[in-house]
Amino acid sequence: MNLLLLEEADFIAADRVVLRDRRLKHMQEVHRSEVGDSLRVGRVNGLLGSARLLRLEAREAELSVSFEHAPPAKLPLTLILALPRPKMLRRVFQTVATMGVPRVILVNSYRVEKSFWQTPFLEAAAIREQLILGLEQARDSVLPEIVIEKRFKPFVEDRLPAVVEGTLGLVGHPGDFPACPRAVEQPVTLAIGPEGGWIPYEVDLLHASGLNPVQLGARILRVETAVTALLARLF
Amino acid sequence: MNLLLLEEADFIAADRVVLRDRRLKHMQEVHRSEVGDSLRVGRVNGLLGSARLLRLEAREAELSVSFEHAPPAKLPLTLILALPRPKMLRRVFQTVATMGVPRVILVNSYRVEKSFWQTPFLEAAAIREQLILGLEQARDSVLPEIVIEKRFKPFVEDRLPAVVEGTLGLVGHPGDFPACPRAVEQPVTLAIGPEGGWIPYEVDLLHASGLNPVQLGARILRVETAVTALLARLF
Incomplete structure (x- = not known):
């Protein structure tokens, strides 16, 4: 997982998401993320950007997110x-x-x-x-x-x-x-x-x-x- | 399995092999081979050729084999x-x-x-x-x-x-x-x-x-x- 892909349902505010599923597990077990870490994120069918981990608990994580650049071009x-x-x-x-x-x-x-x-x-x-x-x-x-x-x-x-x-x-x-x-x-x-x-x-x-x-x-x-x-x- | 690869231990004569392992199972279950069928074969680290299925039983198959041509070139x-x-x-x-x-x-x-x-x-x-x-x-x-x-x-x-x-x-x-x-x-x-x-x-x-x-x-x-x-x- 080189990018954390965010779904509409993850958003609790325009710049804030909460994760509870396999992505949370991946952050905990593979990335071994800590509060304050910066992560690459993308919005499904939208822009790419970055996130900061605000809160990491056993069952959920909260991140602030911002989106700045376009995803890579598709093949024709x-x-x-x-x-x-x-x-x-x-x-x-x-x-x-x-x-x-x-x-x-x-x-x-x-x-x-x-x-x-x-x-x-x-x-x-x-x-x-x-x-x-x-x-x-x-x-x-x-x-x-x-x-x-x-x-x-x-x-x-x-x-x-x-x-x-x-x-x-x-x-x-x-x-x-x-x-x-x-x-x-x-x-x-x-x-x-x-x-x-x-x-x-x-x-x-x-x-x-x-x-x-x-x-x-x-x-x-x-x-x-x-x-x-x-x-x-x-x- | 687009080629049946033969090991030295499979040979019971210069032009005859007996198979008992996953290759037999593959012939039975995937190829659904029948006696008389022709199959592509190769000799591990040797030539490619063809085989004819002489005998097909639950636990072993016997094939006559001949080898004629070189395998494809490797990449440099x-x-x-x-x-x-x-x-x-x-x-x-x-x-x-x-x-x-x-x-x-x-x-x-x-x-x-x-x-x-x-x-x-x-x-x-x-x-x-x-x-x-x-x-x-x-x-x-x-x-x-x-x-x-x-x-x-x-x-x-x-x-x-x-x-x-x-x-x-x-x-x-x-x-x-x-x-x-x-x-x-x-x-x-x-x-x-x-x-x-x-x-x-x-x-x-x-x-x-x-x-x-x-x-x-x-x-x-x-x-x-x-x-x-x-x-x-x-x-």
């Missing part, structure tokens, strides 16, 4: 992701928030097991929890938008073209394709497949909607690693 | 890593094996908690287990070398200069430094700090031994994410 990117398996999904939510992805669209794919869509990790509160952890890691305050598009074909045929318009459209896929470009200057729409990859029919459909296949070498990466590697190369 | 890199916390360490071992890092040197740092050095995940068998998982993911067969250099100063002063010689030496560190270079053509020696970063004294010492500080932007990444992002950018 829409990330389309075949739904990963639940355990990976949680980590991917953290990773995309940390890396500065502003929008993720989760889609179905032939190789996504149907049961993955039943995971409680797709509930709004569970998604938000992981995104907050990722933002705290990166010292960012702005929640990415997570869109769920469970039906592949209607999304790709009817709505994807409008997403891709004006961007560099790419779909990561192993094979005899150009290497993923580096240090691009324009906005990107990037699609990353499931474990085992997209099937050819899906690549064709994504391609028809404006995404060009690119590859990242012979090594097959886990989804979380592929997301990080592709973004680090693109931006 | 020595990675120096401040010892991560145990849970992260396991994942980092997988990630470096997947990404094709041939050699990792684990070092101490001021911000590495002393207790981290006591973890059972640093035992040779535990390290090997994670490396194998990472190799199976990437379809590689060659184990990276893991070197443990518990004392920072003697390593950096006495042995690091010989490691750096003839390579591009870099140390990842947030701050007012040049951005990490992209698509380099030469071998690299790269040092990545602990959570919370190197302390200035350490950066100075690394710099004196030939590593130039580079940064990766304002966002603070977890160690595993930083490793992937730096490698994807460098190579």
